[in-house]
Every structure is written in C-alpha cells, then in structure tokens.
Amino acid sequence: MGTVHARSLDPLPMQGPDLGVQPDDIEAPGLEPEPKQEVLENKDVVVQRVHVDGLGRTKEDLLTYEIKEVFRATNLIDVMRKSHEARHKLLRLGIFRKVNVVIDTSQGEGALPNGLEVTFNVTELRRVTGSYNTSVGNNEGSMVLGLKLPNVLGRAERLALQFSFGTKETAYGVSLFKPQPGNFERSVTLNAFKVTGQFPWSSLRETDRGASAELTFPLWRTSQSLKYEAVWRELSCLARTASFAVREEAGHSLKSSLSHSMMIDSRNSTILPRSGALLRVHQELAGYTGGDASFLKEDFELQLNKSLFWDSVLSMSLWGGLLLPIGNSSTHIADRFYLGGPTSVRGFSMYSMGPQSEGDFLGGETFWAGGVHLFSPLPFTRRRGGFMDLFRTHFFLNAGNLCNLNYGEGPGAHLQRLAECVRWSYGLGLVLRLGNIARLELNYCIPMGVQSGDRICDGVQFGAGIRFL
Structure with a gap:
C-alpha cells in the first residue's frame, strides 16, 4: 500500500523559464568554445x-x-x-x-x-488533534476549545467538535466536512449546534438549537454556497426593565430556511487590504420548508481598495439589506437588521440606531451604510518591514440609515424614508492588524445626524473584529 x-x-x-543568460554570453580567454549543449x-x-x-x-x-x-x-x-x-x-x-x-x-x-x-x-496527521485559541468577533472576544478527527474516513473528511466561551456568546457544536476528490473547493458541511447569546442593546437573551447542511462550490470567478438550516429559537428577557415590545417577542419560534451566498474577492488581504475588491450577496428564504418564520431576506456588501502615494490606501465600502415578510406574518426581532457601532457606523453605540421602544432597540427591515477610509503609515517612521508596519493611521467618514417599511407605500416612498434622517460621523484613529486574524481600531469619533433615541459614542471608541464597514 x-x-x-x-x-x-x-x-x-x-x-521553460527564461534565465536571461545565453551560452554565447559566456566567454573565457584562451579556451575554445564548446559545442552547444541541449538545454x-x-x-x-x-x-x-x-x-x-x-x-x-x-x-x-x-x-x-x-x-x-x-x-x-x-x-x-x-x-x-x-x-x-x-x-x-x-x-x-x-x-x-x-x-x-x-x-x-x-x-x-x-x-x-x-x-x-x-x-x-x-x-x-494523528487521528485526534486538539486545539486551544482565542478568536475576535464583532467587538467580542472568545476562548475556543476544539477537538478534530482529520481524515476520519480516509478521503480528507474532517469531524470537528468545538466549544467557545465569549463575553456575550457561548456555543458548542459538531461538524462534518467532506470535500469532493479532485476539487477541494467543492465540499459539503453538516453541522449541529447550540448557541446562547446576549444582546444588551435589545435586553434579549437568545438560545438557538439547530442543524444545517451546506454545499460550497466555485462557479466561474465566484464562490457559491447553498445552505439549509433548521433552528429552534428561544428568546427571553435579559433584564426586568425590558420593554413591552421586547416581551412580546419572547418565547419559542422555529425557523426553517434556504439560503444562497455568492462572493467575488480579489483583495490581497481580508483584514487590511491594500488593493482589490469584494462583492458578497446573500439571500435567505424562510417559511416554505416549515417553521413559523416566513420572510425573504436580501443583503449585500461591496468594498473597493486602491493604493495611493506614500503607501496610503483609499478604501470605500457599501452595505445594504431588505427584509420582506411573506403573507400576513410580521418580521421577528431575531431576523431584523441592526446598525451602528465601532465596526459599522462609528460614533454610535453597538447596534443602537433606528427603531426602539423604551430604550430597547428593535432592529429594522431595511438599511444602508457606506464608508470612505484613508489608511496611511504612521508619521515619522522611516523603517519598513518591522513591527510598526502593523499600525496604520485611519481617517474615515461613515453614514447610514435603518428603518421599517410601510408595505402599502411604493418604492419611491421607501427610498425617501431611507434618505431621511441619515446618521453620519467622521474622525481619525489608529489601526492595528493582528496578522490575518483580526484588526483593532482606536478612533476619535464625531457623530452627526443623531436622531432621537440613538445612543452615541462621542469621543474615543474601541473596535475589534474581522468585518468592518
């Protein structure tokens, strides 16, 4: 064997490669040239x-x-x-x-x-391997413990058990990854999981128990994925002071959904790119395969990066999304969009923009957010390639809006509502790249366009994560 x-x-x-040297270019005085040898x-x-x-x-x-x-x-x-x-x-x-x-x-x-x-x-590899590490999410850190069984069936399958404990979320699950022989980009992943998270901006605690099956495959220059997910969701109030609107949402619900994602990514880095572009489009349809959540959800992300003079980079990004209820149902608080915070519209507290009730933020059915960023090396640093290359100065301008829709109105009224009461902010700060894992930002923010009920962070704001506006 x-x-x-x-x-x-x-x-x-x-x-063959051109080495730039020909036999005729080599001369030695006093020697007769040898016959040319076959390359x-x-x-x-x-x-x-x-x-x-x-x-x-x-x-x-x-x-x-x-x-x-x-x-x-x-x-x-x-x-x-x-x-x-x-x-x-x-x-x-x-x-x-x-x-x-x-x-x-x-x-x-x-x-x-x-x-x-x-x-x-x-x-x-050994039949069983263990791992211990930390991960950084959207302004959240987690300790992750894992147990992997690589090549469990002999054809590159991988069985993994994982437990993570974070500041706002605790999760554990088991997954089976199966690639297609000869085409590693095409794979099937089966998951079973339980996730418990706290959402203080909405005074909610949510526990999800579910299973999913995902097919990933390349198509032309894109990466595509098809996913089915069934989740039993349990919502409870995080505080006694939770608003009546939040208490109405508490209880059990079942979401059964089909989703599709498409991504084109030509960036040279996912954390702090210097060039390239990203386009990500995601659709989710729930209700036709069972469950009591019925909606169509669309969202996208666009990012462009361009290198400029003096090793600086201009980055522009745009996010958007729409949540449409199907039939006579209303949208659920766990399915809505949230906006604001150090990883999206800076200068506002985490997910503290848009519709709210008695201080609890309820999310919105549609949103948009855009940002323009200028990253440049630290001033007064002459050496390149050292530790200081992990830092960048950061100048930014962010804007966005989050609201609900009246579906009796036309598209023109919806666009007008999104254009009203736009929140925006600007500022400058310092960015630290943690390898290809995450990045940290320390910014001085000046929020503008603040609406009644919004929570702001006027001054210094710290952010950590992978995905930034």
Whole structure:
C-alpha cells in the first residue's frame, strides 16, 4: 500500500523559464568554445511512476486526483514544477503533517532511458488533534476549545467538535466536512449546534438549537454556497426593565430556511487590504420548508481598495439589506437588521440606531451604510518591514440609515424614508492588524445626524473584529 501507478498521458506544450543568460554570453580567454549543449529543461522525459510512501488510513484513489498532473510533464523543469504544485495540493487536503518530494531516474524492468519516478514521502496527521485559541468577533472576544478527527474516513473528511466561551456568546457544536476528490473547493458541511447569546442593546437573551447542511462550490470567478438550516429559537428577557415590545417577542419560534451566498474577492488581504475588491450577496428564504418564520431576506456588501502615494490606501465600502415578510406574518426581532457601532457606523453605540421602544432597540427591515477610509503609515517612521508596519493611521467618514417599511407605500416612498434622517460621523484613529486574524481600531469619533433615541459614542471608541464597514 502506498504506491500509485498510472500510464503517461499526452504531453502538454510547456515554455521553460527564461534565465536571461545565453551560452554565447559566456566567454573565457584562451579556451575554445564548446559545442552547444541541449538545454536541460527542453530535454524530453517521461514520468513512468509516482509513489506515495507513508500512507496509513488514507485511500489511494483520493491522491490520484491530486498528483495526476505530474504525468503530464514533458521535461525536467516541468516535472519539478508540477511536483511542487502537487505537494501543495496534498498539504491543502489537511490530512498530512509533512510532504517531501524525491525525483529519480526510472529503475527496474520496463525503465526508459528518459524515464523518471517521483516519490512523495508523506506523514499523516494523528487521528485526534486538539486545539486551544482565542478568536475576535464583532467587538467580542472568545476562548475556543476544539477537538478534530482529520481524515476520519480516509478521503480528507474532517469531524470537528468545538466549544467557545465569549463575553456575550457561548456555543458548542459538531461538524462534518467532506470535500469532493479532485476539487477541494467543492465540499459539503453538516453541522449541529447550540448557541446562547446576549444582546444588551435589545435586553434579549437568545438560545438557538439547530442543524444545517451546506454545499460550497466555485462557479466561474465566484464562490457559491447553498445552505439549509433548521433552528429552534428561544428568546427571553435579559433584564426586568425590558420593554413591552421586547416581551412580546419572547418565547419559542422555529425557523426553517434556504439560503444562497455568492462572493467575488480579489483583495490581497481580508483584514487590511491594500488593493482589490469584494462583492458578497446573500439571500435567505424562510417559511416554505416549515417553521413559523416566513420572510425573504436580501443583503449585500461591496468594498473597493486602491493604493495611493506614500503607501496610503483609499478604501470605500457599501452595505445594504431588505427584509420582506411573506403573507400576513410580521418580521421577528431575531431576523431584523441592526446598525451602528465601532465596526459599522462609528460614533454610535453597538447596534443602537433606528427603531426602539423604551430604550430597547428593535432592529429594522431595511438599511444602508457606506464608508470612505484613508489608511496611511504612521508619521515619522522611516523603517519598513518591522513591527510598526502593523499600525496604520485611519481617517474615515461613515453614514447610514435603518428603518421599517410601510408595505402599502411604493418604492419611491421607501427610498425617501431611507434618505431621511441619515446618521453620519467622521474622525481619525489608529489601526492595528493582528496578522490575518483580526484588526483593532482606536478612533476619535464625531457623530452627526443623531436622531432621537440613538445612543452615541462621542469621543474615543474601541473596535475589534474581522468585518468592518
């Protein structure tokens, strides 16, 4: 076990790299020029066998998809390049701790004069691995404990159990991840979970128990996902002073929904990009597959980034969303949009904009938010590539609005309502990038366009998270 054989496929044309040095460019006084030798990269070779040594529980048919391009190599340079690419594909499967490649001439019966053998020496991950780390969400930190069973069925499946405890949320669940052999971007994920969260801006505590099944696949230049989710939601009041509108929403509900997401992401970084764009569109339909929540929910996110002079970056973003009830039902407080805070419209308290009752914010059925940001290096720092490169100065202008709709009115009235009473803010601050995990912001904010009932944060505001407006 551990050896994969395949016949040589039709060779593909390959243009070798130009090293910039020609034989005629090399001269030595007193020596006669030697006859020109055939360039090694242009010498025809045939990959006769590929060996994978070190396999235990991994099925050989899975690896055939990842190494098949090695047989298409037609010269030595091509063999080295395709073997390197195959090594990265094997590591990407998440089932090997180490992968080494050895290329040698063919030996034994049937060996061709120009035949090669490629050997991948692999070391599998242990059957059970544990992890302990911290994560940063939208202005929330969590401690995460995990237990993973990689390659549990021998074809890159992964079974994971996870428990997280945060300042506002506690969650645990189990998931099974199954990729498609030969197409790692196409996968199926099954989840079962329980999440308990506190929402002090609405005086609510919510406990979700549910299961989901998600299919992820690429389509042209996009990443697509289809998901079914069934969630039993239990809402209770977080404080005795909760408003009557919140108490009306308390109790049990069942949401059964189908959702679709599409994303195009050309950014060079997800945390603090210097270039590229992001487009994310999400739709969710609930009610047609059971449950007592019936709605159509649409939201999108657009971000553009452009590098400027002096290593500065101009970033522009736009968010929007619409929640439409289906039939005679009304929207639920757990399904509505919320806006405001250090990760969206800065200068306002967390999710403390829009409709509210007795100090409790109830969310809205439609919203929009936009931002313009200028990031630049710290002044008076001459050295590049050190610790100070993790910091950026930050100048921003944010605006947005959140409201409910009267569905007896037309689209013109809806747009007019969104254009009225716009909240906006501006300011400057300091940004710290925590690798590719999260970023921290410390801003001085000046909120404007404040409406009655809004909670503001006039002055210094701290934010931590992954997704920022």
